[in-house]
Amino acid sequence: MVALTKAINSNREDPDRKRANARKRFPVWRWVILLIAGVYFLLPLWAALRFAGIRAFGTVFVQPGFWPAIWLSTRLAIMTTLITLALMVPTAVYVHLRVPAMRRLLESITILPIVIPPVVLAVGVLQVSPGSLKATPWLLGLVYVVLAMPFAYRAIDAGLRALDLKTLTEASSSLGAGWSTTLWRVLLPNLRTALLSSTVLIVALVLGEFTIASLDLYVTFPVWIVQFDQLNANMSVAASIFALVLTWLFLMLIVTFGTRQSRRTGGGAVTLFTVARAETKGN
Amino acid sequence: MTQTEEVETTLGPVTGPRVARARSAGRSMAKLVGVVPFAVYVALGLIIPMIVVAIDAFRNPNTGAFTFTNVNIATHGVYATGIRESLILSVLASVIPGIFGALIAYAIFTAKRGAFLRQVVITASGVFANFGGVPLAFLFIASFGSSALVTGWLNDLGFNIYNAGFSLYTLSGVTLVYMYFQIPLMVLVILPALEGLRPAWREAAENLGARTWQYWRYVGGPVLMPSFLGCVLLLFGSALSAYATAEALTAGTIPLTSIQIASFLNGNVIAGQQNVGKALGLGMVVIIAIVMVFYVLLQRRAAKWLR
Numbered sequence: 325m326v327a328l329t330k331a332i333n334s335n336r337e338d339p340d341r342k343r344a345n346a347r348k349r350f351p352v353w354r355w356v357i358l359l360i361a362g363v364y365f366l367l368p369l370w371a372a373l374r375f376a377g378i379r380a381f382g383t384v385f386v387q388p389g390f391w392p393a394i395w396l397s398t399r400l401a402i403m404t405t406l407i408t409l410a411l412m413v414p415t416a417v418y419v420h421l422r423v424p425a426m427r428r429l430l431e432s433i434t435i436l437p438i439v440i441p442p443v444v445l446a447v448g449v450l451q452v453s454p455g456s457l458k459a460t461p462w463l464l465g466l467v468y469v470v471l472a473m474p475f476a477y478r479a480i481d482a483g484l485r486a487l488d489l490k491t492l493t494e495a496s497s498s499l500g501a502g503w504s505t506t507l508w509r510v511l512l513p514n515l516r517t518a519l520l521s522s523t524v525l526i527v528a529l530v531l532g533e534f535t536i537a538s539l540d541l542y543v544t545f546p547v548w549i550v551q552f553d554q555l556n557a558n559m560s561v562a563a564s565i566f567a568l569v570l571t572w573l574f575l576m577l578i579v580t581f582g583t584r585q586s587r588r589t590g591g592g593a594v595t596l597f598t599v600a601r602a603e604t605k606g607n
Numbered sequence: 608m609t610q611t612e613e614v615e616t617t618l619g620p621v622t623g624p625r626v627a628r629a630r631s632a633g634r635s636m637a638k639l640v641g642v643v644p645f646a647v648y649v650a651l652g653l654i655i656p657m658i659v660v661a662i663d664a665f666r667n668p669n670t671g672a673f674t675f676t677n678v679n680i681a682t683h684g685v686y687a688t689g690i691r692e693s694l695i696l697s698v699l700a701s702v703i704p705g706i707f708g709a710l711i712a713y714a715i716f717t718a719k720r721g722a723f724l725r726q727v728v729i730t731a732s733g734v735f736a737n738f739g740g741v742p743l744a745f746l747f748i749a750s751f752g753s754s755a756l757v758t759g760w761l762n763d764l765g766f767n768i769y770n771a772g773f774s775l776y777t778l779s780g781v782t783l784v785y786m787y788f789q790i791p792l793m794v795l796v797i798l799p800a801l802e803g804l805r806p807a808w809r810e811a812a813e814n815l816g817a818r819t820w821q822y823w824r825y826v827g828g829p830v831l832m833p834s835f836l837g838c839v840l841l842l843f844g845s846a847l848s849a850y851a852t853a854e855a856l857t858a859g860t861i862p863l864t865s866i867q868i869a870s871f872l873n874g875n876v877i878a879g880q881q882n883v884g885k886a887l888g889l890g891m892v893v894i895i896a897i898v899m900v901f902y903v904l905l906q907r908r909a910a911k912w913l914r
Contacts, residue, residue, distance in 0.1 A: 439844025448656025564742030
């Protein structure tokens with residue numbers, strides 16, 4: 325198994341057979357698919373940039389309402405990130421260690437916010453939440469925690485599966501550490517990359533969420549973009565593309581940096597959302 | 608099967624499913640204490656709001672009495688059209704990006720020395736999957752609008768997509784735009800399944816003389832199918848629940864259920880019909896629930912191979 329996987333993963337050994345094999349197995353279709361995907365995803369970005377003009381980028385920061393909207397979105401992003409991580413990390417660790425049979429159930433529950441219409445969720449939340457909470461933007465943050473669950477849980481789950489959780493916790497408790505010490509001083513440092521990627525995914529979500537914010541009548545950054553759009557379309561587009569590229573660069577940095585760290589300690593590549601099976605199998 | 612179990616026990620914590628089952632029911636209840644905060648949050652933030660919507664769907668907004676009027680209105684006339692259009696859009700915007708996303712995922716997954724490519728695509732997917740609303744609509748208006756960049760190019764090549772029946776502001780256009788966040792979502796959710804596809808299986812098939820199509824027909828396809836369908840169902844739910852993008856693009860010219868619900872929230876209602884929006888919401892949740900049941904069943908089938 326080890327030899328086979330190795331032989332397939334790198335075509336450096338036995339070059340003649342493998343090269344022939346590779347040509348047969350990796351025909352043009354890969355490049356056709358990636359080319360179509362590249363065109364589909366980059367062309368609209370380019371078209372919009374061309375339409376908006378580069379100069380729009382400079383002036384976007386001085387527009388009325390920009391800073392209050394950014395400030396609200398920033399606070400919401402911080403709040404959502406903190407609550408989501410405080411809620412999801414202990415739960416995910418606990419389930420992985422104590423009730424692994426529940427992992428699949430947890431996976432199914434945390435996928436729900438992707439498919440439940442935010443519009444419907446907004447209707448229900450507005451109905452049940454007390455008026456004192458409705459008057460503050462914190463309600464929005466609490467709802468965002470629910471929306472962030474799918475991405476946060478999957479990133480944390482990927483991180484946890486890449487660890488030898490059992491050995492770590494056993495070693496920690498045999499040295500006399502309690503549950504909270506183990507979580508704080510052993511697991512969290514090991515999960516650093518997973519936490520970073522889920523943070524960026526949560527921030528991407530909060531900075532992009534429009535539906536619930538607009539229905540709850542809060543002027544967050546995306547809502548401001550839309551309101552401002554009526555005054556100056558170029559600038560609002562420039563602002564949103566700017567946010568998109570910035571988030572992506574952050575994610576790239578985290579994953580590249582995290583992989584380098586992980587390689588140094590003998591681990592595999594950092595995964596953002598997926599499960600690092602090849603590494604966890606230990607073959 | 609023996610191999611799967613072996614992997615599970617060497618890797619997983621000692622309290623695997625079999626051990627857990629052997630223990631007393633009381634202790635397994637006690638073990639659930641650690642998930643209480645999460646369960647409470649999900650109940651308050653997700654389950655109870657849904658239940659409230661479901662109950663209100665059957666209540667007269669003024670008297671609070673039980674009634675079927677809301678549901679009746681919600682399933683007829685313009686609202687019935689809305690549900691139909693929503694379903695058509697969701698099927699289109701889940702199957703096409705599903706296939707395309709799976710191909711992209713497979714292309715980057717099997718790319719040799721493709722670590723950088725993989726990272727670029729996966730991180731970009733994480734960002735694009737959360738992109739939507741007015742900015743996304745604008746991207747496409749600037750490129751595929753009736754007199755926009757790409758439309759112009761195609762026109763110069765002698766192909767007028769608007770004469771061919773395409774319009775950005777109808778179902779075909781909205782589908783094209785939805786693919787912008789659906790394809791990345793598909794890439795993210797299908798990758799774990801692809802990682803379960805062992806290279807050894809392919810080798811084994813080739814050693815037995817299988818051709819590529821035979822491998823896919825008899826090994827890869829059947830193994831991947833449950834996960835693939837599960838992911839497509841997820842995409843279906845995501846397309847059905849999307850609101851901001853369609854609203855920004857069509858401004859309500861296509862009757863879509865999510866837009867109709869939002870118009871109730873914005874206060875555009877006839878007196879006495881306030882709860883029709885909730886009945887519509889309930890309808891969506893019921894559709895989603897059916898989809899989720901299939902999703903869970905398919906995941907269970909897929910799990911057999913993905914351990």
